[in-house]
Amino acid sequence: xxxxxxxxxxxxxxxxxxxxxxxxxxxxxxxxxxxxxxxxxxxxxxxxxxxxxxxxxxxxxxxxxxxxxxxxxxxxxxxxxxxxxxxxxxxxxxxxxxxxxxxxxxxxxxxx
Amino acid sequence: xxxxxxxxxxxxxxxxxxxxxxxxxxxxxxxxxxxxxxxxxxxxxxxxxxxxxxxxxxxxxxxxxxxxxxxxxxxxxxxxxxxxxxxxxxxxxxxxxxxxxxxxxxxxxxxx
DNA sequence: GAATTATGTCGCAAACATACGACATAATTT
DNA sequence: AAATTATGTCGTATGTTTGCGACATAATTC
Numbered sequence: 001x002x003x004x005x006x007x008x009x010x011x012x013x014x015x016x017x018x019x020x021x022x023x024x025x026x027x028x029x030x031x032x033x034x035x036x037x038x039x040x041x042x043x044x045x046x047x048x049x050x051x052x053x054x055x056x057x058x059x060x061x062x063x064x065x066x067x068x069x070x071x072x073x074x075x076x077x078x079x080x081x082x083x084x085x086x087x088x089x090x091x092x093x094x095x096x097x098x099x100x101x102x103x104x105x106x107x108x109x110x111x112x
Numbered sequence: 113x114x115x116x117x118x119x120x121x122x123x124x125x126x127x128x129x130x131x132x133x134x135x136x137x138x139x140x141x142x143x144x145x146x147x148x149x150x151x152x153x154x155x156x157x158x159x160x161x162x163x164x165x166x167x168x169x170x171x172x173x174x175x176x177x178x179x180x181x182x183x184x185x186x187x188x189x190x191x192x193x194x195x196x197x198x199x200x201x202x203x204x205x206x207x208x209x210x211x212x213x214x215x216x217x218x219x220x221x222x223x224x
Numbered sequence: 225g226a227a228t229t230a231t232g233t234c235g236c237a238a239a240c241a242t243a244c245g246a247c248a249t250a251a252t253t254t
Numbered sequence: 255a256a257a258t259t260a261t262g263t264c265g266t267a268t269g270t271t272t273g274c275g276a277c278a279t280a281a282t283t284c
Contacts, residue, residue: 003239003272008163009138013145021136025242026121026129029210033125036214043261051120056243058262063241077251077260085215092211098141099204102148103197115242115269137272155231168273170232175271189230189281 016098019091022067027052027060035070035083042078128210131203134179139164139172147182147195154190 006014023029027050034049035041047057061081064070068087073080118126135141139162146161147153159169173193176182180199185192 005164006138009142013138013141016141017136017138020132024129024133024136026118026125029125029128030121032214033210036217039217052117053244055245079261083214085217088211088215092215095211096208098145099200099207102144102195103200103204105148105151105197165274191231
């Protein structure tokens with residue numbers, strides 16, 4: 001039972017799943033929304049915005065950073081976080097295409 | 113430490129997070145993709161398509177059913193699963209709007 | 225009505241996520 | 255150089271997800 005069978009699926013599906021996992025917690029959605037209003041937010045400001053402990057917010061930030069949706073630039077003691085627009089666009093496009101093909105029943109010719 | 117602080121966030125963010133959680137496993141993405149090609153798939157056919165045990169596939173199906181993205185219609189011993197197009201569209205639109213506002217920096221006026 | 229078929233639920237184990245306090249580090253101010 | 259400030263990492267507790275075999279149920283076929 002060598003766990004986590006996620007890698008046996010198409011890489012396209014893995015990519016969609018990865019992005020969605022990053023967005024699967026409201027705190028992370030809130031962080032992205034906040035960064036879309038206020039670029040170059042320092043970590044401390046984000047923490048004030050999100051009603052969770054500093055530690056937990058920091059963890060969520062690392063999670064978003066890990067998948068590349070945000071970037072952190074060190075500025076003295078502070079860290080400026082900002083959105084990675086390129087990656088965000090690329091990923092959201094991936095979902096958009098998937099969403100379109102699934103929700104509009106484009107492929108139904110095959111069996112119905 | 114009364115766990116899971118998800119409910120303290122805006123319901124909009126919770127909705128996005130819920131949908132994304134449903135899509136956060138490649139098996140579930142694969143199931144939706146399959147159902148978009150083949151409506152009225154019986155459970156057994158889906159199981160054949162997904163390289164996981166019948167039990168696990170069944171669980172993923174229940175997960176998708178729980179958030180309403182798919183529906184199961186009993187037909188004798190068999191169960192026909194199909195996409196819930198209305199809900200899919202509604203949910204994907206939610207993400208599309210969020211994605212647009214985040215990835216296009218529409219709101220940046222506030223601080224930059 | 226016994227055997228078969230299709231499906232779902234239960235119970236378990238391993239893994240992963242969430243949440244936070246305590247500690248570590250490194251820049252800045254005093 | 256001591257105190258303060260900003261941030262990240264570690265350890266830990268608890269909760270959730272993933273994966274599966276075993277069992278339960280209910281329709282169909284023999």
